[in-house]
Amino acid sequence: MQGVILEGVNQKFIVNEVPVPRLNAGEVLVKIKAAALNHRDYWITKGQYAGLKFPIILGSDGSGLVDSVFDDEHKNLIGKQVIINPGSNWGDNENFQSKDFKILGLPENGTFAEYVKVNASSIFPKPQHLTFEEAAAFPLAGLTAHRALFTKAHATKRDNILITGIGGGTATFALLWATSLGANVYVTSSSDQKINAAIKMGAKGGVNYNNKNWDNDLKEISGGIDIIIDSAIGDGFSKHLTYINFGGRIVFFGATAGDLPALNARTIFWKQIQILGTTMGTDKDFADMLQFINTHKIVPIIDQVFGFEDANSAIERMASANQFGKIILKP
Ligand SMILES: NC(=O)c1ccc[n+]([C@@H]2O[C@H](COP(=O)([O-])OP(=O)(O)OC[C@H]3O[C@@H](n4cnc5c(N)ncnc54)[C@H](OP(=O)(O)O)[C@@H]3O)[C@@H](O)[C@H]2O)c1
Known part of the structure; x- marks a missing residue:
């Protein structure tokens, strides 16, 4: 062969x-x-x-x-x-x-x-x-995004969800899952074209992470974020504390742009933020993902x-x- x-x-x-x-x-x-x-x-x-x-x-x-x-x-x-x-x-x-x-x-x-x-x-x-x-x-990216969003962040359709680096494989699955759920989804990207493509797929809006003050722009358009799916990490991660809501969850499974930067601990405990690591998923997570795909006829x-x-x-x-x-x- x-x-x-x-x-x-x-x-x-x-x-x-x-x-x-x-x-x-x-x-x-x-x-x-x-x-x-x-x-x-x-x-x-x-x-x-x-x-x-x-x-x-x-x-x-x-x-x-x-x-x-x-x-x-x-x-x-x-x-x-x-x-x-x-x-x-x-x-x-x-x-x-x-x-x-x-x-x-x-x-x-x-x-x-x-x-x-x-x-x-x-x-x-x-x-x-x-x-x-x-x-x-x-399989791999879909499963990872499914566990991140549902098993770890307990996403519901009432949540404002941010997905960073929307061009990425895993990120596009997080977008599919979150929009199929009916949640309000926002994205970041280095490319305005990719942001527009995400909006065509059902995202409410997005910001280019290469622009100055993108964190404030995101806060303005979203009114605050409940769940963040970030597989890039790097320096941009500290911005999450600007727009995350009280009780927010940040889930990550990769570090494409580098390690965690210094974070303001007081903001994390005062806003009762959870930062959760995850990796791929169980057989049940996989079966749940397939059921979700079949129910919503996701492509x-x-x-x-x-x-x-x-x-x-x-x-x-x-x-x-x-x-x-x-x-x-x-x-
Ligand atoms: N632990 C696990 O189970 C697991 C599973 C799957 C993936 N991963 C990890 O998760 C990461 C993503 O995987 P993938 O397969 O989805 O990769 P990918 O398709 O290659 O994703 C690359 C994307 O990352 C985004 N990105 C790069 N630098 C960024 C930054 N500074 N800020 C925001 N976004 C940035 C870019 O998005 P734009 O083009 O939109 O700017 C780029 O298109 C990798 O590190 C991978 O190893 C882990």
């Missing part, structure tokens, strides 16, 4: 013939129809991720058809259209993952290949209203679709941060 192989840090992807994975008990082989990129894949190519090993086939997101199974009890899955939950071994406590928690695409080979093997418990029915490309866009935003042979252009597009929505890779 063809696989997109990464042989080391700062290397280009190479498309090459590799053996089809051999199944063990409990596993199924999925014929990949579409895969999607996450920032995780980029961090790995740059060596900025724990537990690196090479050569590796990256890719946490994928949709496809069940090709074969190891156990007779899973025979009924053959031929089914599925999407893959990239997280496995979450463990018993729904508040945090166990030490055995793993993400597909390092340490195990991932979805940037014609076939991938996963546990039977990791596959879920593909929403019928979606193409394979659209379905591949959801994800796709930035661009690349063939495996153009995997290097795809990761460069992510590095440039010009994308709006998910970058898809196809065999």
